[in-house]
Every structure is written in structure tokens, then in C-alpha cells.
Amino acid sequence: MQGRISTEKRHTMPEVEPSKRILNFSEVMLGYDEETARSEARRCLSCKSRPCAKGCPVSVRIPEFLSLVAEGKFEEAYAVVRSANALPAVTGRVCPQETQCEGNCVRGIKGEPVAIGALERFVADYHAKFGRDSSAPQSNGHKVAVVGSGPSGLACADALIDLGYEVTVFEALHLAGGVLVYGIPEFRLPKEIVRREVERLTSRGMKIVKNAVAGKSYAVEELFSEFGFEAVFLGTGAGLPRFLGLPHENARGVFSANEYLTRINLMKAYEEGAETPLYPAKHVVVVGGGNVAMDAARCARRMGAEVTVVYRRSRAELPARREEIHHAEEEGVAFRFLSDPVDILVDGDNCVTAIKCIEMQLGEPDASGRRRPIPKAGSEFLLSTDCVIMALGTSPNPLVGRSAAGLEVGPHGEIKADEDGRTSLPGVFAGGDAVTGSATVILAMGAGKRAAKAIDEYIKAKE
């Protein structure tokens, strides 16, 4: 029924126009109003097979929440989302919906899928303005430690609080949120939203110990012996940035995206009078094609630089969210596809002056299913630049893996854990980038949520 009364066209979300938004770091997407949200939600066909929900890593009951939005029952809709997703205001903004829920939407076969992400964001923002949070259930007397306050840690903490556990989160940085505060820029995810979500959890009893580094300030085993926790979740996240191994990759003017973004997002280096400096650059080259590469490119534009993204495959293989690519292009970021850096050129002061790349062509699909790029002999070319940002992914944070006795880790330092987060140590669970290497916010949240269930089973089994 709903299908017939709905419009075919997806409602576009209002956004700040490119020429204005590259002058600041304010949020680009402005969100639906109530009328638009209801109208967009009415486009849902309420398919019996629920393909959208199957595409969601945390199994949000999408058709139910959409039908409540259509009816104007926004708080009820929020409750449905919230029951499965600890951070809807975040995921509504940063999830790659086109490969998940919206990618499975039946409306997308012939036309455009329902804007599920935009509606998730809408109900979360509506709740922040008008809603009230349920109080935490009574404590069951069991204490669990969560290491890391990023997406996996917060999702795990949230699920544990719902089950009655007393949760303490240990955070290495001076601010809670992990990649949500140091990695994702303000214009994509305002830090006020992260602060609000963390505060919502602390108001439900979650304790946070900041400036505490696992494997350094305390050993994982001490969380049991000294601090009296019964189980530990390790959500230590991404670690050392990857580089290409090129000559002069440690020259002045070459940065990891992690460093560049941390200076901007965590340390607010873009603000007037900030104490943390940012390298002044006129022409930035970003190497990579993921969301992090887009974030770095768009930050550099806002800092006033000309920006070129160098990616070794073609546009079709770009792993970034489509919206980020689109926004980057609108903001004047140039792309050099099928190009792979082979050398970094420096001046007498060891400052970057150019990056040498070679043209690539796509061959047969490789193990990842994407067509493998092959260099074209003799096709080298130079891009002059004073700043190169490497956005090539990260390996898992090395500290915990190196320090916890008996904790099995893989060849890249990733913590070995099963589907439910169980590690080689009893009572120690893990999830997110610490286990998988660079992935998405929502996959990390899914892992944290599953681990919470496994922790509950583990503690109950001990009783």
C-alpha cells in the first residue's frame, strides 16, 4: 500500500553548497525536516523478505522503523533503531549504506533506494532534540572493562549496560570516541554528536578512565588481578599507519592520513590560535581511495590547498562511500586514477617537491575480487607537490598484542578472535579494527555488540 502513495524519487538531503563549505569545517549535510522524513519513509515497500535488514551489520529492524517514521512516530522509530544500534546519529552519517541496507533495497533495482541512512540520522537527531533516554537497568553486580572508547568499545559497553553490567571504559587519549574524534572530520560527523553519545552512555552508568593506555599504564591481566574486572573487551582499534616503502617516505611533508587527520580533528589544528600546528601546503597529494583518503583530501581543501587524489585502480573500484567521493569532487578535489606512486622527490632540505607515479591498467580480478592493477612500462609521470598524505590503511594497534602474555596475535599484530570476539585468553574478548585491521564503524560496532553477548554468556557460565 505504502508503495503506491509514495513518490518514486528519493528525497535529497539539503547540504551546504561547495563554494561555501570549503571555507569552514561545519557539517555539510543538513538533515531532513519532519515532512521530508515522513515522505521519504513512505517510499519503503515493506518487502516481506526484508533484504535491507539483512544488509545491516547490527541487524536494525529497518522496515519497522521506517513505517514508524512514515506515521510520524519518531520517538518510537528511534527506539527501534536504538535497540539494535548504539550510535544511530553516528552511523546515520558515516555508514556505507550503498553497500549495506540501501544496496539491498528493492527500490534500488529500478530506481533509487530508500534513504535509510538519512532517516536513521533523522530519528537520532530528533531524539537528541526532543527525546528522553531510558535509565539503565539495575546493576547485576558484575564488572567488565572495555579497552578503547571507539565504535566497538562503545557498542560493547552499551550492550553490556543494557544487560546490567557495570562497565568501565579505558581510553588512551584525552578525549573519548576513538576514531570518531581523531579520524572522522567535523564536517562529516560533528564532534558535538560524539560527545552527546558518549555522555548518554555515561549518564547510564558507564565510567570512563581517560589517559590510560592498555599494555603501558596497566597490563591486561591487571584488569583482572588488580582492578577486579571479570571480563575484558579489547577494542583498541587501528594502529600504525601503512606506508608504501618508497624512497623519501619519511621526508618532511610526507604524512600518514592518521597524523594529518588527528592534528585536524582531535587537536583542532584548523582553529585560529590552535597550539597544534599543521604543515602549510599549497598542493597536497593524497594517496589512496578509501574514506580516510577522502577525509584527508577534503580537510586539505578546507585548509586552502589544491588537492589531487592518486589511486591505483579506476573510479569504479574506489572503496570510499559514494557520497564522500561526490562531495570531494564537488569541493574541487582532483583525481588521478590508475596511477601508482613509485618515488618521492625532495629538495636539499629533504622537503617533498614532487611525487613520481606510473600509469596502471586493470588486469584479471585478484583475491579481493577487484581487478588487479598492472603498471604500464615507461608511463611514469611527475606531480609536483609540497605535501603527500598516505591513506593506505593501518595495521591494528600494536601495544596490547605486544604486551599481553598468552594473547594470540596474527602476523600483522591483529588480535586473534572468533566471530563472537573470544580470544586465546579466557575472559578476554576483542573486536573492531584491533581484530580485522581497517574496516568500518558499523562493522566494529557489530563486533562489540556480539562480544557483549559472549561476555554475558561467559560470566553467567562461571556462576
Place this chain on the structure above:
Amino acid sequence: MYLILKKERLTETLIRMEIEAPLAARRALAGQFVILRANEKGERVPLTIADSDKNSGTVTVIFQVVGGATIALSSLEEGEGVADLVGPLGLPTEVEGLKKVAVIGGGVGCAIAYPVAKRLFGLGAEVTSVIGFRTKGMAILEREFEEVSSRLFFTTDDGSMGERGNVCLPLKRMLEAGENFDTVFTVGPLPMMKYVAEATRPYHIKTVASMNPIMIDGTGMCGCCRLTVGGKTKFACVDGPDFDAHLIDFDEAMGRLRTYSDFERAARERSCNLYHMEVK
């Protein structure tokens, strides 16, 4: 907030602070560092732990006032607090089994060399210390070094205290006289550590330099502190800060340290201008 229990001006630009930080103090060892922020808007500043006491839960740092962040830090007084302090970070200095060592410190680096000398001396090693400064007025920790050294040499650039010249002079003399050390530790400005490494290289004496690159998180996330050691990229915050001085690419490290020098100079000038305005 982390309470400043004691603040002491060692020289015109060097300040020692004892700060209450039980979580950082409980496992701190010589060679490790902390990162602190003076205030809520402050930069994250890595500082080597000069001393720590797990019973009283305190960490002592010594820092030189060089830029915006250290100016902000130096403006805090006893009874006030720093917004954040995290640690201990990095790997402790390896002291296992060492019987005869030389500890070579230069300038503010002596603050970092001191806990290493103290630890080794405490473990029964024969410790020869060489500490050097620009001039007598900038000397620090002379008495402390005396207490933890079997032999102690001073050098100053202008000869106002000890031998005139740099720390390599006494070291080279000892090496030429045929003295051997299990390990030579060196902490100080990069050019000095480079010279120390060159002095010991012909004698194949293991030489360890404590690196102090630019950092942000200090936990192996941002990659800012990377350096080339033996042709490989290493991260000072998690692989160091101690590295084999004979393998470090010091020239590259010196360049990287200057990455933000324009910015730091500007911050210094800004705060000096503010100061002048207040004076008027």
C-alpha cells in the same frame, strides 16, 4: 586534572615539575616518557620521565620552554594542574646485564640521561657520565649525576665549567686510551648524538640513542614519530624511544624535527608580544 606538587626553575628556560599521576607512575621505568597537555586546548607534549615514585604516585618531568605548548606548561604553578597526563609510554631502556657503561648527556637531554644513569648505577654497573652544556648557567643535575656516577666529566661550549668543548672530547679520549664499554647511552640534541655515534662506531661499541621526535598520540596510531633505523621505518613511540645509534638516519630525523619550526617560532613571538603588551 593532574596536580602539580612541585615546580622548580632549574635554569632560565628549564623547569622541573613533579606531578601527581598514579596511573603513569605505577609502572614507569627509566627511558619511558609521558605525554601531557597543559590545558584543555593544549598541544600534546611528549616528555621523558625524569623520575617517578609509585608509592607517592608522582611523575617528574624536566622541560625546556621552546614553543607555545611549553610556554603554557611553564605558566602553571604548584597547586594548579595539567589537563592531561598519560604514560608511561615507549619501551624502557634496556639495562639487563650491563656492567660497564658510559652515559653521555647534552643540555636538557641530561634530564633524560639521569634516570638511565641512576638505574644502571643502582643495578651495580660502573657508570661513566659525561654531561655537557652550552655554558655554566645552563648546567643542570650536576649533583644528582655525581651521586650515580663512578666517574663524571663536565663539558661546556665556552669552558665556563669543566672542559671546554663538547661531550665527545672526554669520550674520545677514553676510547683512544683503550677503554671499553658494554654500552654507550646518549641523550641530547640530534647533532650531538650523531657525533657520539660516530665516535664509538670505529670501536664497535654498542651505542644507544634516546630519540625525541614530534609525536601526537604516542600509542602507535598517528605515525608522526617515525624515523629510519637501519633502512627500515620505525616508530619512536612504540618501537623506541631508544634505538641503535649506529643505524639511525640522524640527518633525516633532524629535518623531521624542523617540520613545524616556523609555527613554533611564530607561537614564541606571539607569546613574547603578549608579554610585552602586559608589561606596558
